[in-house]
Amino acid sequence: MAALDDEDIIDGSDEEQEDITPADILHKLKQSWIDETRCPELLEYDGDVVDCMLDQIHQMEANLRRVSKTDFKISIHKMEVDRIRYMIASYLRCRLQKIELYHRYLLSNEEQRRRLSPAELKFATEFQASHEAHFREVALRHMPSSGAAAHSQAESESEVPLSGEGSRLQAAEATVAPSLDTHVYLRAATDCPGVLITDEAGDSRTEEVDLVSGSQYLLRYEPVHKLLHKGDVHLI
Amino acid sequence: MISPEEMEFLAEFGVLTIIPNFQQEQLYLIGGDVGPFRPALPVEVPVWLAVNLRQRSKCRIVPPDWMEVDRLQEKKEEEKNSAHFTPMPCEHYMELTQLIMDVAAGDVPRADQIRTIIKDIWDIRVAKLRSSVDAFLKSNSSYAKLDHLTLLELNTVRPFLNHSLDQLYRLKKDTYRSLTMDASRTS
Numbered sequence: 001m002a003a004l005d006d007e008d009i010i011d012g013s014d015e016e017q018e019d020i021t022p023a024d025i026l027h028k029l030k031q032s033w034i035d036e037t038r039c040p041e042l043l044e045y046d047g048d049v050v051d052c053m054l055d056q057i058h059q060m061e062a063n064l065r066r067v068s069k070t071d072f073k074i075s076i077h078k079m080e081v082d083r084i085r086y087m088i089a090s091y092l093r094c095r096l097q098k099i100e101l102y103h104r105y106l107l108s109n110e111e112q113r114r115r116l117s118p119a120e121l122k123f124a125t126e127f128q129a130s131h132e133a134h135f136r137e138v139a140l141r142h143m144p145s146s147g148a149a150a151h152s153q154a155e156s157e158s159e160v161p162l163s164g165e166g167s168r169l170q171a172a173e174a175t176v177a178p179s180l181d182t183h184v185y186l187r188a189a190t191d192c193p194g195v196l197i198t199d200e201a202g203d204s205r206t207e208e209v210d211l212v213s214g215s216q217y218l219l220r221y222e223p224v225h226k227l228l229h230k231g232d233v234h235l236i
Numbered sequence: 237m238i239s240p241e242e243m244e245f246l247a248e249f250g251v252l253t254i255i256p257n258f259q260q261e262q263l264y265l266i267g268g269d270v271g272p273f274r275p276a277l278p279v280e281v282p283v284w285l286a287v288n289l290r291q292r293s294k295c296r297i298v299p300p301d302w303m304e305v306d307r308l309q310e311k312k313e314e315e316k317n318s319a320h321f322t323p324m325p326c327e328h329y330m331e332l333t334q335l336i337m338d339v340a341a342g343d344v345p346r347a348d349q350i351r352t353i354i355k356d357i358w359d360i361r362v363a364k365l366r367s368s369v370d371a372f373l374k375s376n377s378s379y380a381k382l383d384h385l386t387l388l389e390l391n392t393v394r395p396f397l398n399h400s401l402d403q404l405y406r407l408k409k410d411t412y413r414s415l416t417m418d419a420s421r422t423s
Contacts, residue, residue: 079288080265080266207377218401
Protein backbone atom coordinates (compact mmCIF):
# COMPACT_ATOMS: atom_id res chain seq x y z
CA MET A 1 0.00 0.00 0.00
CA ALA A 2 2.96 2.29 0.29
CA ALA A 3 2.95 4.18 -2.94
CA LEU A 4 6.60 4.80 -2.26
CA ASP A 5 7.66 1.64 -4.01
CA ASP A 6 11.17 2.42 -4.91
CA GLU A 7 12.37 -0.42 -7.07
CA ASP A 8 12.33 1.90 -10.01
CA ILE A 9 14.27 4.42 -7.99
CA ILE A 10 16.91 1.90 -7.03
CA ASP A 11 17.76 0.78 -10.52
CA GLY A 12 17.01 4.03 -12.26
CA SER A 13 20.52 5.13 -11.69
CA ASP A 14 22.94 2.74 -13.30
CA GLU A 15 24.22 3.34 -16.75
CA GLU A 16 26.86 0.84 -17.74
CA GLN A 17 27.43 -1.36 -14.69
CA GLU A 18 24.50 -3.09 -13.05
CA ASP A 19 26.05 -3.33 -9.64
CA ILE A 20 26.52 0.35 -8.87
CA THR A 21 23.88 1.27 -6.36
CA PRO A 22 22.69 4.76 -5.47
CA ALA A 23 24.49 4.26 -2.19
CA ASP A 24 27.81 3.93 -4.04
CA ILE A 25 27.08 7.06 -6.00
CA LEU A 26 26.18 8.89 -2.84
CA HIS A 27 29.50 7.86 -1.38
CA LYS A 28 31.24 9.12 -4.52
CA LEU A 29 29.40 12.43 -4.21
CA LYS A 30 30.49 12.76 -0.61
CA GLN A 31 34.09 12.12 -1.59
CA SER A 32 33.99 14.60 -4.46
CA TRP A 33 32.46 17.18 -2.17
CA ILE A 34 35.15 16.71 0.46
CA ASP A 35 37.92 16.80 -2.16
CA GLU A 36 36.56 19.94 -3.76
CA THR A 37 36.20 21.86 -0.49
CA ARG A 38 39.68 21.00 0.70
CA CYS A 39 41.47 21.54 -2.59
CA PRO A 40 43.10 24.85 -3.55
CA GLU A 41 42.39 24.42 -7.26
CA LEU A 42 39.27 23.58 -9.22
CA LEU A 43 38.90 19.87 -9.80
CA GLU A 44 37.18 18.12 -12.67
CA TYR A 45 33.42 18.43 -12.58
CA ASP A 46 31.81 15.21 -11.43
CA GLY A 47 28.81 15.66 -13.70
CA ASP A 48 27.57 12.07 -13.79
CA VAL A 49 27.42 11.76 -10.05
CA VAL A 50 25.70 15.10 -9.52
CA ASP A 51 23.16 14.49 -12.28
CA CYS A 52 22.40 11.03 -11.00
CA MET A 53 21.84 12.24 -7.47
CA LEU A 54 19.65 15.08 -8.67
CA ASP A 55 17.59 12.54 -10.61
CA GLN A 56 17.20 10.46 -7.50
CA ILE A 57 16.11 13.48 -5.52
CA HIS A 58 13.57 14.57 -8.11
CA GLN A 59 12.12 11.09 -8.33
CA MET A 60 11.90 10.83 -4.59
CA GLU A 61 10.21 14.21 -4.29
CA ALA A 62 7.75 13.28 -7.01
CA ASN A 63 6.93 10.11 -5.13
CA LEU A 64 6.53 11.99 -1.90
CA ARG A 65 4.05 14.34 -3.51
CA ARG A 66 2.01 11.43 -4.87
CA VAL A 67 1.64 9.65 -1.58
CA SER A 68 -0.93 10.56 1.06
CA LYS A 69 0.26 12.37 4.14
CA THR A 70 1.38 9.34 6.11
CA ASP A 71 3.50 11.57 8.25
CA PHE A 72 6.20 9.20 9.25
CA LYS A 73 7.82 7.86 6.12
CA ILE A 74 7.62 11.21 4.44
CA SER A 75 9.66 12.98 7.08
CA ILE A 76 12.41 10.38 6.91
CA HIS A 77 12.69 10.48 3.14
CA LYS A 78 12.51 14.24 3.21
CA MET A 79 15.38 14.39 5.72
CA GLU A 80 17.54 12.28 3.49
CA VAL A 81 16.71 14.37 0.45
CA ASP A 82 17.64 17.49 2.41
CA ARG A 83 21.00 16.02 3.35
CA ILE A 84 21.83 15.09 -0.23
CA ARG A 85 20.64 18.44 -1.48
CA TYR A 86 22.90 20.19 1.03
CA MET A 87 25.92 18.24 -0.21
CA ILE A 88 25.22 19.00 -3.84
CA ALA A 89 24.57 22.67 -3.12
CA SER A 90 27.73 22.96 -1.08
CA TYR A 91 29.74 21.25 -3.81
CA LEU A 92 28.43 23.56 -6.51
CA ARG A 93 28.82 26.61 -4.31
CA CYS A 94 32.43 25.79 -3.59
CA ARG A 95 33.12 25.42 -7.30
CA LEU A 96 31.44 28.71 -8.08
CA GLN A 97 33.56 30.47 -5.49
CA LYS A 98 36.68 29.11 -7.08
CA ILE A 99 35.46 30.09 -10.53
CA GLU A 100 34.81 33.62 -9.39
CA LEU A 101 38.28 33.85 -7.92
CA TYR A 102 40.22 32.23 -10.73
CA HIS A 103 38.07 33.05 -13.73
CA ARG A 104 40.85 34.44 -15.90
CA TYR A 105 43.14 31.54 -15.20
CA LEU A 106 40.47 28.96 -15.90
CA LEU A 107 39.36 30.51 -19.15
CA SER A 108 42.84 31.13 -20.49
CA ASN A 109 43.94 27.52 -20.32
CA GLU A 110 42.38 24.77 -22.44
CA GLU A 111 43.12 22.06 -19.92
CA GLN A 112 41.50 24.03 -17.12
CA ARG A 113 38.47 24.83 -19.23
CA ARG A 114 37.72 21.15 -19.55
CA ARG A 115 37.16 20.96 -15.82
CA LEU A 116 34.14 23.21 -16.03
CA SER A 117 30.67 21.99 -16.79
CA PRO A 118 28.87 23.70 -19.70
CA ALA A 119 26.80 25.81 -17.33
CA GLU A 120 29.90 26.78 -15.35
CA LEU A 121 31.72 27.72 -18.53
CA LYS A 122 28.88 30.03 -19.47
CA PHE A 123 28.90 31.52 -15.99
CA ALA A 124 32.66 32.04 -16.10
CA THR A 125 32.66 33.84 -19.45
CA GLU A 126 29.79 36.07 -18.45
CA PHE A 127 31.41 36.75 -15.10
CA GLN A 128 34.67 37.72 -16.73
CA ALA A 129 32.91 40.02 -19.15
CA SER A 130 30.97 41.81 -16.42
CA HIS A 131 34.03 41.96 -14.19
CA GLU A 132 36.04 43.76 -16.83
CA ALA A 133 33.21 45.97 -17.87
CA HIS A 134 32.83 46.96 -14.25
CA PHE A 135 36.50 47.84 -13.82
CA ARG A 136 36.48 49.72 -17.06
CA GLU A 137 33.42 51.75 -16.17
CA VAL A 138 34.37 52.47 -12.60
CA ALA A 139 38.06 53.17 -12.80
CA LEU A 140 40.09 52.36 -15.84
CA ARG A 141 38.59 54.73 -18.30
CA HIS A 142 39.40 57.63 -16.00
CA MET A 143 43.03 56.71 -15.85
CA PRO A 144 45.50 58.57 -18.04
CA SER A 145 46.24 56.72 -21.23
CA SER A 146 49.96 57.55 -21.10
CA GLY A 147 50.52 54.97 -18.37
CA ALA A 148 48.67 52.42 -20.40
CA ALA A 149 50.66 53.24 -23.51
CA ALA A 150 53.93 52.61 -21.68
CA HIS A 151 52.56 49.25 -20.55
CA SER A 152 51.37 48.25 -23.95
CA GLN A 153 54.81 48.75 -25.39
CA ALA A 154 56.32 46.41 -22.88
CA GLU A 155 53.75 43.71 -23.61
CA SER A 156 53.78 42.74 -27.24
CA GLU A 157 51.05 40.17 -27.68
CA SER A 158 47.52 41.37 -27.43
CA GLU A 159 45.97 38.58 -25.56
CA VAL A 160 44.67 41.25 -23.25
CA PRO A 161 41.10 42.31 -23.68
CA LEU A 162 40.98 45.66 -25.29
CA SER A 163 38.91 47.81 -23.11
CA GLY A 164 39.02 51.21 -24.63
CA GLU A 165 41.80 53.69 -24.86
CA GLY A 166 42.80 54.44 -21.33
CA SER A 167 43.23 50.96 -20.07
CA ARG A 168 44.74 47.61 -20.72
CA LEU A 169 44.57 44.89 -18.19
CA GLN A 170 47.82 43.07 -18.42
CA ALA A 171 46.92 39.43 -18.76
CA ALA A 172 49.74 37.96 -16.78
CA GLU A 173 49.44 40.43 -13.94
CA ALA A 174 45.69 40.37 -13.69
CA THR A 175 45.39 36.59 -13.70
CA VAL A 176 44.91 35.06 -10.30
CA ALA A 177 46.00 31.46 -10.39
CA PRO A 178 45.42 29.00 -7.57
CA SER A 179 48.44 28.39 -5.39
CA LEU A 180 49.53 24.81 -5.67
CA ASP A 181 51.96 25.29 -2.83
CA THR A 182 49.23 25.09 -0.21
CA HIS A 183 49.56 22.31 2.30
CA VAL A 184 46.81 19.72 2.42
CA TYR A 185 45.93 16.64 4.44
CA LEU A 186 45.31 13.52 2.50
CA ARG A 187 44.56 9.86 2.87
CA ALA A 188 46.05 7.41 0.41
CA ALA A 189 43.49 5.12 -1.16
CA THR A 190 46.13 2.87 -2.73
CA ASP A 191 49.85 2.43 -2.28
CA CYS A 192 51.69 5.19 -4.13
CA PRO A 193 55.38 4.48 -4.15
CA GLY A 194 57.92 7.10 -5.06
CA VAL A 195 56.17 10.44 -4.74
CA LEU A 196 58.81 13.08 -5.33
CA ILE A 197 58.67 16.11 -3.13
CA THR A 198 61.03 18.71 -4.46
CA ASP A 199 61.89 21.20 -1.84
CA GLU A 200 62.69 24.32 -3.83
CA ALA A 201 63.88 26.08 -0.78
CA GLY A 202 67.15 25.88 1.02
CA ASP A 203 69.27 23.05 -0.20
CA SER A 204 66.80 21.97 -2.86
CA ARG A 205 66.69 18.40 -1.76
CA THR A 206 64.28 16.02 -3.35
CA GLU A 207 62.62 13.65 -0.99
CA GLU A 208 60.96 10.52 -2.19
CA VAL A 209 58.00 9.35 -0.15
CA ASP A 210 56.08 6.10 -0.36
CA LEU A 211 52.44 6.65 0.45
CA VAL A 212 51.01 3.63 2.18
CA SER A 213 47.39 2.76 1.51
CA GLY A 214 45.13 3.87 4.35
CA SER A 215 47.59 6.26 5.97
CA GLN A 216 47.13 9.97 6.36
CA TYR A 217 49.70 12.59 5.43
CA LEU A 218 50.27 16.31 5.54
CA LEU A 219 52.18 17.74 2.62
CA ARG A 220 52.23 20.33 -0.09
CA TYR A 221 49.53 20.02 -2.69
CA GLU A 222 51.78 20.30 -5.72
CA PRO A 223 53.56 16.91 -5.54
CA VAL A 224 50.31 15.02 -5.17
CA HIS A 225 47.89 16.87 -7.40
CA LYS A 226 48.21 14.34 -10.19
CA LEU A 227 47.47 11.52 -7.76
CA LEU A 228 44.37 13.33 -6.63
CA HIS A 229 43.14 13.69 -10.19
CA LYS A 230 43.67 10.00 -10.73
CA GLY A 231 41.87 9.13 -7.53
CA ASP A 232 44.78 7.41 -5.77
CA VAL A 233 44.57 9.78 -2.83
CA HIS A 234 41.77 11.72 -1.24
CA LEU A 235 41.83 14.91 0.75
CA ILE A 236 40.49 14.95 4.28
CA MET B 237 37.00 26.60 6.80
CA ILE B 238 35.65 23.31 8.07
CA SER B 239 33.15 23.88 10.81
CA PRO B 240 32.22 21.49 13.62
CA GLU B 241 28.73 21.29 12.16
CA GLU B 242 30.17 19.93 8.95
CA MET B 243 32.14 17.38 10.96
CA GLU B 244 28.94 16.32 12.63
CA PHE B 245 27.26 16.06 9.25
CA LEU B 246 29.98 13.68 8.11
CA ALA B 247 29.77 11.68 11.32
CA GLU B 248 26.05 11.22 10.74
CA PHE B 249 26.76 8.97 7.78
CA GLY B 250 27.82 6.25 10.19
CA VAL B 251 25.67 3.38 11.39
CA LEU B 252 24.00 2.91 14.77
CA THR B 253 21.79 0.19 16.20
CA ILE B 254 18.45 1.25 17.57
CA ILE B 255 15.52 -0.50 19.21
CA PRO B 256 12.35 0.98 17.78
CA ASN B 257 9.04 1.10 19.58
CA PHE B 258 6.97 1.27 16.44
CA GLN B 259 6.17 -0.88 13.47
CA GLN B 260 7.22 -0.01 9.97
CA GLU B 261 8.06 -2.01 6.89
CA GLN B 262 11.33 -1.63 5.03
CA LEU B 263 12.28 1.84 3.87
CA TYR B 264 14.11 2.23 0.59
CA LEU B 265 16.32 5.20 1.21
CA ILE B 266 18.64 6.50 -1.48
CA GLY B 267 21.60 5.70 0.70
CA GLY B 268 20.53 2.11 1.27
CA ASP B 269 17.63 0.13 2.68
CA VAL B 270 16.68 0.27 6.32
CA GLY B 271 14.25 -1.76 8.29
CA PRO B 272 11.87 -3.42 8.64
CA PHE B 273 11.17 -1.95 12.05
CA ARG B 274 9.56 -4.20 14.66
CA PRO B 275 9.06 -3.11 18.26
CA ALA B 276 11.82 -4.33 20.59
CA LEU B 277 13.91 -5.80 17.80
CA PRO B 278 17.24 -4.11 17.11
CA VAL B 279 17.81 -2.67 13.66
CA GLU B 280 20.73 -0.80 12.08
CA VAL B 281 20.13 2.67 10.75
CA PRO B 282 22.24 5.67 9.75
CA VAL B 283 23.20 7.95 12.61
CA TRP B 284 21.14 10.91 11.39
CA LEU B 285 18.04 8.75 11.36
CA ALA B 286 18.80 7.28 14.77
CA VAL B 287 19.23 10.71 16.34
CA ASN B 288 16.06 12.02 14.78
CA LEU B 289 13.96 9.02 15.82
CA ARG B 290 15.31 9.26 19.34
CA GLN B 291 14.43 12.93 19.50
CA ARG B 292 10.87 12.01 18.62
CA SER B 293 10.96 9.27 21.26
CA LYS B 294 10.35 6.57 18.71
CA CYS B 295 13.25 4.39 19.66
CA ARG B 296 16.06 3.68 22.06
CA ILE B 297 19.68 3.95 20.96
CA VAL B 298 22.03 1.06 21.63
CA PRO B 299 25.43 2.56 22.38
CA PRO B 300 28.15 1.26 20.04
CA ASP B 301 30.44 -1.52 21.29
CA TRP B 302 33.30 0.76 22.09
CA MET B 303 31.25 3.14 24.21
CA GLU B 304 31.73 1.21 27.40
CA VAL B 305 33.63 2.24 30.52
CA ASP B 306 36.16 -0.59 30.74
CA ARG B 307 37.09 -0.59 27.09
CA LEU B 308 37.45 3.17 27.08
CA GLN B 309 39.57 3.00 30.20
CA GLU B 310 41.89 0.54 28.44
CA LYS B 311 42.03 2.79 25.40
CA LYS B 312 42.94 5.73 27.55
CA GLU B 313 45.82 3.83 29.16
CA GLU B 314 46.99 2.70 25.75
CA GLU B 315 46.90 6.27 24.51
CA LYS B 316 48.77 7.59 27.52
CA ASN B 317 51.53 5.03 27.20
CA SER B 318 52.07 5.36 23.49
CA ALA B 319 54.16 8.08 21.90
CA HIS B 320 52.18 7.91 18.68
CA PHE B 321 48.47 8.08 18.04
CA THR B 322 46.68 4.81 18.59
CA PRO B 323 43.84 3.79 16.31
CA MET B 324 40.53 5.00 17.61
CA PRO B 325 37.57 2.62 17.69
CA CYS B 326 35.65 4.96 15.48
CA GLU B 327 36.71 7.69 13.10
CA HIS B 328 34.19 10.09 14.59
CA TYR B 329 34.26 9.02 18.21
CA MET B 330 33.97 12.54 19.57
CA GLU B 331 31.06 13.59 17.38
CA LEU B 332 29.17 10.37 18.00
CA THR B 333 29.62 10.68 21.74
CA GLN B 334 28.36 14.24 21.58
CA LEU B 335 25.34 13.32 19.46
CA ILE B 336 24.37 10.33 21.55
CA MET B 337 24.83 12.13 24.85
CA ASP B 338 22.73 15.02 23.60
CA VAL B 339 19.69 13.01 22.71
CA ALA B 340 20.01 9.73 24.53
CA ALA B 341 22.12 10.07 27.65
CA GLY B 342 19.63 7.89 29.42
CA ASP B 343 20.22 5.01 27.03
CA VAL B 344 23.88 4.81 27.87
CA PRO B 345 24.91 3.12 31.09
CA ARG B 346 27.30 5.23 33.24
CA ALA B 347 27.07 8.12 30.81
CA ASP B 348 28.91 10.62 32.97
CA GLN B 349 31.92 8.38 33.42
CA ILE B 350 32.02 7.76 29.70
CA ARG B 351 31.87 11.46 29.01
CA THR B 352 34.80 12.05 31.35
CA ILE B 353 36.94 9.29 29.90
CA ILE B 354 36.33 10.37 26.33
CA LYS B 355 37.20 13.91 27.26
CA ASP B 356 40.43 12.66 28.84
CA ILE B 357 41.31 10.67 25.73
CA TRP B 358 40.61 13.73 23.64
CA ASP B 359 42.82 15.90 25.81
CA ILE B 360 45.70 13.43 25.67
CA ARG B 361 45.51 13.19 21.90
CA VAL B 362 45.25 16.92 21.31
CA ALA B 363 48.23 17.52 23.60
CA LYS B 364 50.20 14.92 21.64
CA LEU B 365 49.16 16.61 18.44
CA ARG B 366 50.34 19.97 19.64
CA SER B 367 53.76 18.70 20.68
CA SER B 368 54.18 16.76 17.45
CA VAL B 369 53.26 19.85 15.44
CA ASP B 370 55.96 21.67 17.34
CA ALA B 371 58.47 18.94 16.58
CA PHE B 372 57.46 18.88 12.93
CA LEU B 373 57.98 22.60 12.50
CA LYS B 374 61.35 22.46 14.20
CA SER B 375 62.51 19.49 12.17
CA ASN B 376 61.95 21.39 8.93
CA SER B 377 60.76 18.34 7.04
CA SER B 378 58.47 18.67 4.09
CA TYR B 379 55.80 16.14 4.97
CA ALA B 380 54.30 14.41 7.98
CA LYS B 381 52.52 11.13 8.51
CA LEU B 382 49.43 11.41 10.65
CA ASP B 383 47.97 7.95 10.99
CA HIS B 384 45.02 7.36 13.24
CA LEU B 385 44.39 11.03 13.73
CA THR B 386 40.68 11.74 13.56
CA LEU B 387 39.14 14.60 11.64
CA LEU B 388 37.95 16.65 14.56
CA GLU B 389 41.39 16.61 16.18
CA LEU B 390 42.93 17.60 12.88
CA ASN B 391 40.58 20.52 12.65
CA THR B 392 41.77 21.98 15.92
CA VAL B 393 45.10 22.76 14.27
CA ARG B 394 44.15 22.96 10.62
CA PRO B 395 43.64 26.70 10.14
CA PHE B 396 46.76 27.70 12.00
CA LEU B 397 49.03 24.94 10.76
CA ASN B 398 48.13 25.15 7.10
CA HIS B 399 48.46 28.88 6.96
CA SER B 400 51.79 28.89 8.79
CA LEU B 401 53.23 26.10 6.68
CA ASP B 402 52.22 27.93 3.53
CA GLN B 403 53.80 31.15 4.73
CA LEU B 404 56.97 29.38 5.83
CA TYR B 405 57.26 27.73 2.45
CA ARG B 406 56.80 31.01 0.63
CA LEU B 407 59.43 32.68 2.78
CA LYS B 408 61.86 29.85 2.21
CA LYS B 409 61.24 29.81 -1.51
CA ASP B 410 61.71 33.52 -1.92
CA THR B 411 64.79 33.59 0.29
CA TYR B 412 66.33 30.78 -1.68
CA ARG B 413 65.47 32.42 -4.95
CA SER B 414 66.97 35.74 -3.98
CA LEU B 415 70.07 34.03 -2.60
CA THR B 416 70.65 32.15 -5.83
CA MET B 417 70.04 35.28 -7.85
CA ASP B 418 72.59 37.14 -5.79
CA ALA B 419 75.03 34.29 -6.19
CA SER B 420 74.64 34.23 -9.96
CA ARG B 421 74.96 38.00 -10.16
CA THR B 422 78.14 38.20 -8.15
CA SER B 423 79.82 35.23 -9.79
